[in-house]
Amino acid sequence: MVNFLQNMDLTNLTSNQLIRAAKIKDQIDALNQQLNSILGGSVSVPAAKAPKGGMSAAGKAKIAAAQKARWAKIHAAKGGTQAAKPAMPAKPKGKMSAAGRARIVAAQKARWAKIKAAKKA
Numbered sequence: 699m700v701n702f703l704q705n706m707d708l709t710n711l712t713s714n715q716l717i718r719a720a721k722i723k724d725q726i727d728a729l730n731q732q733l734n735s736i737l738g739g740s741v742s743v744p745a746a747k748a749p750k751g752g753m754s755a756a757g758k759a760k761i762a763a764a765q766k767a768r769w770a771k772i773h774a775a776k777g778g779t780q781a782a783k784p785a786m787p788a789k790p791k792g793k794m795s796a797a798g799r800a801r802i803v804a805a806q807k808a809r810w811a812k813i814k815a816a817k818k819a
């Protein structure tokens with residue numbers, strides 16, 4: 699049972715599953731206490747090991763400082779605190795002629811007139 703819990707990834711469990719697991723663990727602890735009182739000795743259950751991996755705050759800070767130093771070196775080589783971006787020419791916007799807009803307005807008015815006429819009939 700303990701080996702099963704050690705191999706299980708607890709980060710993918712829902713809150714309900716974690717609550718249920720905590721209740722079951724409490725029941726196991728209570729049963730172990732009862733067993734100890736009956737047998738007059740101790741029943742040892744190996745504790746789950748802490749997950750390996752992870753990084754200390756100091757380690758993260760060292761990595762962040764090293765990355766900032768790398769970026770500062772790159773930016774200094776380019777001659778500024780930020781890499782200069784080439785100026786992009788302004789993209790011309792699409793324009794509609796007055797006659798084109800008038801055609802669209804007339805067509806829309808005709809559509810609405812048709813809809814209103816159909817409602818009255």
